[in-house]
Structures are given as C-alpha cells and as structure tokens.
Amino acid sequence: MAKQVEDFDANLAGEEGKESTKTGWFRRIRKGILTSTHEKKETPEGLWTKCPQCNHICTASDLRDNLFVCPNCNYHHRIGSEEYFNTLFDNSEYTELFDNIRSKDFLEFTDLKPYKKRLEETWSKTDLKDSMRVAAGKIKDHGVVIACMDFEFIGGSLGSVMGEKFSRAVDYCIEHRLPFIVISKSGGARMMESAFSLMQLAKTSGKLSQLSDAGLPYISLLTDPTFGGISASFGMLGDLNIAEPGALIGFAGPRVIKETIKKDLPEGFQRSEFLLEHGFLDFIIDRKEMKDKLATVFTMFEN
Amino acid sequence: MPTDANRQFLDFEKPIKDLIDEIEHLKKSSETKKIDHSTGIRQLEELIIEKRKEITLNLSSWQRVQLSRHPDRPYTMKYIEKMTDSFLELYGDRNVKDDKAMVGGFAQLGGETVMIIGQQKGINTKMRQMRNFGMANPEGYRKALRLMKLAEKFNKPVITLIDTPGAFPGLEAEERGQGEAIARNIYEMMRLKVPVICVVIGEGASGGAMGIGVGDRVFMMENTWYTVISPESCSSILWRSWEKKEVAAEQLRLTAEKMLGFGLIDGIIPEPVGGAHWSYDEAATILKDYLIDVLKELKQEPAEQRVSKRIEKFGKMGFWEEVN
Numbered sequence: 282m283a284k285q286v287e288d289f290d291a292n293l294a295g296e297e298g299k300e301s302t303k304t305g306w307f308r309r310i311r312k313g314i315l316t317s318t319h320e321k322k323e324t325p326e327g328l329w330t331k332c333p334q335c336n337h338i339c340t341a342s343d344l345r346d347n348l349f350v351c352p353n354c355n356y357h358h359r360i361g362s363e364e365y366f367n368t369l370f371d372n373s374e375y376t377e378l379f380d381n382i383r384s385k386d387f388l389e390f391t392d393l394k395p396y397k398k399r400l401e402e403t404w405s406k407t408d409l410k411d412s413m414r415v416a417a418g419k420i421k422d423h424g425v426v427i428a429c430m431d432f433e434f435i436g437g438s439l440g441s442v443m444g445e446k447f448s449r450a451v452d453y454c455i456e457h458r459l460p461f462i463v464i465s466k467s468g469g470a471r472m473m474e475s476a477f478s479l480m481q482l483a484k485t486s487g488k489l490s491q492l493s494d495a496g497l498p499y500i501s502l503l504t505d506p507t508f509g510g511i512s513a514s515f516g517m518l519g520d521l522n523i524a525e526p527g528a529l530i531g532f533a534g535p536r537v538i539k540e541t542i543k544k545d546l547p548e549g550f551q552r553s554e555f556l557l558e559h560g561f562l563d564f565i566i567d568r569k570e571m572k573d574k575l576a577t578v579f580t581m582f583e584n
Numbered sequence: 585m586p587t588d589a590n591r592q593f594l595d596f597e598k599p600i601k602d603l604i605d606e607i608e609h610l611k612k613s614s615e616t617k618k619i620d621h622s623t624g625i626r627q628l629e630e631l632i633i634e635k636r637k638e639i640t641l642n643l644s645s646w647q648r649v650q651l652s653r654h655p656d657r658p659y660t661m662k663y664i665e666k667m668t669d670s671f672l673e674l675y676g677d678r679n680v681k682d683d684k685a686m687v688g689g690f691a692q693l694g695g696e697t698v699m700i701i702g703q704q705k706g707i708n709t710k711m712r713q714m715r716n717f718g719m720a721n722p723e724g725y726r727k728a729l730r731l732m733k734l735a736e737k738f739n740k741p742v743i744t745l746i747d748t749p750g751a752f753p754g755l756e757a758e759e760r761g762q763g764e765a766i767a768r769n770i771y772e773m774m775r776l777k778v779p780v781i782c783v784v785i786g787e788g789a790s791g792g793a794m795g796i797g798v799g800d801r802v803f804m805m806e807n808t809w810y811t812v813i814s815p816e817s818c819s820s821i822l823w824r825s826w827e828k829k830e831v832a833a834e835q836l837r838l839t840a841e842k843m844l845g846f847g848l849i850d851g852i853i854p855e856p857v858g859g860a861h862w863s864y865d866e867a868a869t870i871l872k873d874y875l876i877d878v879l880k881e882l883k884q885e886p887a888e889q890r891v892s893k894r895i896e897k898f899g900k901m902g903f904w905e906e907v908n
Contacts (some may be wrong), residue, residue: 295823304867305766307868387903390835392822441902448899456671461752471788472810472822475836476848479790481900483798486771487895509810512763518771532763532791533753537817551758561761 292436293468293531338342348568349551357525360506362414362429369427369572375418379449383410385444388475398472399435408543409434411442412467415450421576423583427457429464430522432506437467439510440474444481447515451488455566459578460498465516467579468534482514489518498582500575501564503553521563521578524553525571585656585864592655596639596647600858603632622713636858640807650692651807652786656861658868659718660687660745663785666699666868667875668693674731683724683750685716686796688731690740694876698864699727699735701796704744710727717785719752719765722765725795729769730806732776741879744796746878747786749814751795766795773798774895779882783853784808784840785860800882800894801872802848804840804869806855810848812836850864 290417326339337353339340342475343349348368367373383404386397404410417426428450430437447463454461470478492499502518504510505528512532516522531538531551539546549555556562566574586592589608593601608626643651651657651746664671668691675682688701703720706712706864720728735742751762765885773780775795780799788797788810804810813821815833837843840852853874860867882890 306677321697331696343857372878381906381908382904383907385903385905388835388837392832392835393824407626410773416617444902445904472818472836474812474814474903476838476846477902479794480848480898482767482770482791482794483774483898484901486798487774487898490771490774492893507696508792514770517761517764517767532751532766533756537753542755544755546755550755555759559759560759561764582890 282494288426293433293438312507338474350568355526357505357527359432359466361433362416362464365429366414366416366418366427368416368568369420369575370416371421375416375427377454378415378417379446380410380414382442382445384440384474385443385475386473388473390473390475392473399473403434407431407433411446412437412440412471413446415453417447417453417457420572422578423579424457424459425462425575425579426450426457426459427462427464430466432466432468435471435473435572436469438469438471439467439481440471440476440478441481444478444484444510446490447481449486451492454492454497455495458495458497460500460582462490462500462502462575463515463519464502464504464506465511465513466504467507467509478510482510485515488519489515498579502529503570506530507542508532508534517561517564522561524556524562524565525568526553526565528553530556539566585658585690586861590597590862593755594647594650594654595753596643597858598846600635600639603628603635607632608736614743626742633857633903636862637666637799640858643807645809645836646815646830646841647764648807648839649787649809649833651727651859652806652809654859654861657786658860658864659707660704660785662864663702663745663871664691664700665867667862667872668692668698669836671700674734675727677723677726677730680723683716683721683727684886685718685720685748686724689727690735693743693872693879696741696879697738697881698726698743700732701731701747703792703796705747714864715878716750718750719792720748720764720795721752721754722760723764725751725762725765727771728796729765732773732780736776736778739778741781741882743875744780744782744792744799746782746784746797746810747787748789748792749787750789751792758903763791765792769795771797774892774898776885777887777891778886779791779890780894782884783871783875785812785871789814798894798898803851803853804873805853805860807859808832808840808842809838810840810843811836830835 325404330341330344331338332351333358335354349360366375370483384400409431413430415428498520503524507530527553553565588604607625610625614621615653671691673689676776687704691700704715705718706715708730780795782799783800783806790812815829818832819828843849856866
C-alpha cells in the first residue's frame with residue numbers, strides 16, 4: 282500500500298502529478314496526430330509495468346488481462362470508466378447516455394489558470410467531456426445503468442455536469458425500471474464551480490430519494506480514492522455500499538486530518554477494510570469477482 | 585452583548601472605534617470638567633451610524649468573510665434566546681455522545697412550536713474549545729437528524745441556523761462516518777414532511793453547512809458566506825499558498841448577494857447597520873419576523889407538494905452546455 286500520504290488536492294487542482302515531473306520533451310501538447318487518443322487506449326504489447334505496492338513486474342497486457350489488478354499482491358490499479366464499462370457490461374456492449382453535456386465556465390473562475398483553460402486542456406488531453414460517464418447495458422442479462430467517474434478529469438471532481446448526468450441517469454432508471462450503479466473515484470467537489478458544486482450534493486440526494494420511492498436498487502461502488510462531497514452525498518447512500526480492496530475512502534483527506542490532529546495516521550486508516558470494520562460498507566469485492574457478485578445481488582433483488 | 589467599551593474591532597472598523605473613543609473622551613471630560621458635551625456626543629453618535637453604514641456598503645468578499653467571523657457576532661444560542669420562548673434544549677444522538685458543536689430543541693416562535701437546530705461556536709477560549717469552534721462531528725449531524733425526525737413526528741416545522749467553518753476533519757470523525765452522517769442528513773432533509781427553513785447566520789462552509797442546509801427556503805444573512813470550501817483552504821489548494829485567501833474569496837463568489845444572484849438561495853436577511861454584532865436584539869427581531877412570515881407561507885402548502893418542490897428546486901441548480 283502506498284506509504285506516503287497522498288495529496289488529492291493536487292488532483293482537484295487539475296494537476297495529475299506525474300505529468301509535471303516529465304520534462305518538456307515528453308509532455309504531450311496536443312492529441313496524437315496519427316492515432317486518435319481513443320484508439321490508443323490499448324497498451325502497447327511488451328511494455329513492462331511495475332506494481333506500486335509490491336514492485337512485481339509484469340507486462341502491461343498481462344496486467345490488462347488481469348483487469349489491472351496486480352497478479353502478485355492484488356493491488357487494484359486505478360482505471361477509468363472505459364475499463365469499468367468493458368469489464369462489467371456483457372460482451373463489453375453498452376450505450377453511452379447524455380454524453381453531450383459538458384462543463385461551462387459560468388463563473389469565469391480563475392485561480393492559477395482560468396477554469397475555462399483548464400477545461401480546454403483536459404478536453405484535449407483526454408477523450409472525456411467531464412468527470413462522469415453514464416452507460417446503459419447488461420450485467421449477466423440484468424439490465425442496468427452505470428455511472429462511472431474518471432479520475433483523470435480534474436480529479437474526478439463533482440461539478441454541475443456530474444450532478445446533471447447523475448440526475449438524468451436516475452430519471453432514465455425510473456423510466457426503464459433499471460437498477461443504478463455508481464462507481465465513485467473522486468477527490469471531492471469541484472472548487473472552480475464554487476457553491477454550484479456544493480449544491481450537487483443536495484441535487485443528487487434528492488434524485489436518489491425519487492429512485493428509492495420507485496423501489497429501484499442503487500448500488501454505490503467506491504474505488505480508490507473517494508473523498509469529500511462524494512462521500513458526503515450519494516457515495517454513502519447506496520442500498521449497498523461496496524468497495525474495491527485497499528481503496529482510500531473518507532470525508533476529509535488524510536493530509537487535512539494529519540494537519541488537524543498533528544499526529545501520524547494509523548496504518549490502514551480510511552482504507553476499504555477500515556470502513557468495513559467501522560460498519561460503513563456492506564462488503565469489499567475484488568475487481569475480478571465484481572461482475573458475478575453484482576449479478577448475484579440483482580438476482581436476489583428480483584427473485 | 586458587548587458594551588461600547590469592550591467591543592472588538594476589525595481593521596476596517598477602525599474609524600468607528602476612533603469615534604467611540606472620542607465619545608468616551610467627551611463623556612469623561614463632561615464629568616470631570618462639568619462641561620456639557622451632549623450635542624457633540626449626539627453628533628458623534630449619528631456619525632457612528634453613518635460610518636457603520638458606509639463601511640458595509642463597500643465591503644470586499646474577504647471583508648464580508650471577516651464580518652461573518654466577527655468575535656462579537658451573535659451565535660445560534662443567542663438567536664434562540666432572543667427570538668424564542670421556552671427553549672427546551674435536547675441533547676445527544678442516542679448513539680455515541682452529545683456533540684456540543686450542534687445544539688437544538690423545541691421552542692416557541694411567535695406562539696408556535698418549532699424545532700430549532702444549529703451549529704454553536706464558543707464565546708471565549710474555553711467555550712470555543714468545548715464547542716469545537718462550531719465544527720460538528722458525525723454525532724452532531726446525527727443528533728440534528730434525530731431532532732428533525734422528532735419534529736416531523738409531531739408535525740412541527742424545522743428551522744436550522746448555519747454557522748460553521750466546516751465539519752470536523754478528525755480521526756474519530758472518520759471512524760464514525762462523517763461523510764455518511766452528512767449524506768444521510770441531506771437525504772433525509774430532502775424528504776422531511778414538515779416545512780424546513782435554513783438560515784446561514786455566519787459561516788456556511790461546505791458539506792458541514794449543507795449537513796443541516798437542505799430546506800424549502802434557504803436564506804443568508806447579509807454579512808455571511810456560503811460556498812464549497814473556506815477561502816483559506818481554497819487558496820492553499822488552488823494557489824498552493826495560504827496568502828491568496830482574499831482572491832479566493834472573490835473568485836468563490838461566496839457572498840449573500842452573489843448567491844442570491846445565482847439562484848442558489850431564496851433571500852437575504854438584512855442585519856442591523858454595520859452588522860449583526862451592533863445589536864443582537866435588532867438582528868434577532870429582523871430574523872424572527874422573516875421566519876414567522878415564511879413559515880406562514882410554507883404551511884399553506886400540502887406536505888407532498890413541499891417535498892417535491894424542494895427536490896425540484898435543488899434539481900435545477902448547476903450550469904453546463906450541451907454539445908454534439
């Protein structure tokens with residue numbers, strides 16, 4: 282497990298950490314010229330990767346075949362919506378919903394750089410329109426809607442777009458009588474949208490209330506990391522709250538807590554296993570068993 | 585309430601302090617030298633009111649934040665004391681403990697029973713520690729929810745007074761599920777069958793505020809702020825420095841005026857000239873009159889309609905664009 286206290290704030294500030302340590306030569310200024318970024322998702326064969334937890338070395342393609350879980354120590358690498366959709370939906374078939382909504386810099390918020398510029402840079406660097414994608418498909422023949430966050434889009438931050446996609450996803454579930462799964466991976470609320478991002482906590486919770494009244498299941502799957510506004514709203518409101526192993530999950534980030542109490546944090550603090558022990562998770566599930574387990578859950582609800 | 589002699593002043597309130605000092609000086613001299621300064625004193629007193637007005641007219645966002653934290657500002661218990669009768673304070677979350685940062689209970693407001701809940705800050709060093717600076721732990725939010733459900737059972741309206749620099753970021757808070765506690769409150773407040781009015785009376789910081797901040801009407805008092813993060817923390821994260829809090833406050837658009845302009849709150853409640861700390865009685869009377877009027881209005885609607893309108897209201901919040 283990563284020993285150092287991770288700084289999620291850096292991700293919320295829109296910096297992906299590693300990027301800044303690269304020299305200018307290797308920093309990608311614009312999208313690939315010959316191959317679209319979308320197609321380049323496939324990792325080139327023969328590239329070796331080292332597990333950040335146990336230093337086990339395996340090829341990137343082996344790691345991918347293992348659903349980005351270290352074959353040696355079971356460390357769950359962070360993956361995006363594309364990977365989750367491909368893993369969970371039958372035959373990797375799904376229909377993406379509401380993909381035409383994207384963020385707007387309504388407040389003309391400027392910190393070290395304007396929010397507008399930050400958005401444009403993220404759009405050009407990734408194929409994402411915002412930090413959440415919604416898709417409908419089937420998990421072992423059970424129709425479901427999955428909303429999944431992408432950490433690489435400004436730290437998976439919760440802003441107006443995520444709130445609106447979430448709301449529309451709930452409406453879609455109610456209209457088509459489908460269960461709702463949300464896969465969280467976020468540093469928290471998007472500061473550049475100020476109070477608008479805070480209000481998404483209420484907006485999404487209100488929609489969950491409607492989903493509940495419709496008698497439809499809502500499963501909150503928490504992955505590494507899930508913090509702030511997410512855990513203070515829909516992240517913790519699942520009929521079932523489940524998590525991947527070893528994921529950091531909490532309200533306040535470890536750095537802030539450490540500064541507040543002026544003490545080192547205990548080993549395993551805010552990890553999935555810690556949350557399970559304290560009664561906030563229904564169970565922890567390995568990525569490789571996730572699909573089967575979700576199908577079991579839906580069968581239980583239906584029969 | 586502090587007397588003029590033991591008031592505390594913010595930097596930009598300095599001109600008022602000078603005038604008050606001058607009055608004190610004149611008063612002393614009229615006693616010792618037996619000279620009548622009453623006209624001069626009256627003129628100075630009028631000047632003070634003018635100054636108070638003038639100062640609050642052109643406040644920066646950061647100065648507004650400073651006013652919301654004014655050491656003499658009235659806190660939740662003061663409003664309860666001044667606005668209501670027969671306050672019956674109720675303690676504890678029935679689970680872990682009683683959180684002193686969150687207070688609440690039944691009270692009579694304008695002859696009617698209401699449940700009134702809010703974060704409480706301390707008025708001196710010892711009390712500030714006891715109240716944990718108005719930063720509630722999960723048990724505080726769960727206590728608040730318990731009281732709200734109690735109000736719902738007896739069909740009494742809920743009023744929340746928000747004044748917090750944030751939910752407490754501590755080790756035990758995490759162990760006991762700070763996120764879950766706030767999430768549960770937001771969810772349940774959205775569904776409460778009784779009228780709910782929320783008022784930011786001081787600081788409205790993030791999830792800690794939102795944890796008692798979902799209502800049919802959400803108001804901000806004139807000199808308060810409400811947003812997703814405190815300007816200091818925002819500065820430290822986005823500017824990588826604690827020095828940019830003024831800019832952060834500006835960028836966050838956290839004042840009542842901006843929030844009303846965005847449609848994120850339903851109204852601004854005026855304060856006594858210069859801020860609520862100049863007259864607790866006046867501040868409480870203004871708030872009380874507002875609350876009574878709004879309650880009357882809300883009670884005319886059937887419960888179900890109130891709940892669906894509440895969900896709808898928050899459902900509209902946000903900005904985005906649709907592209908192809």
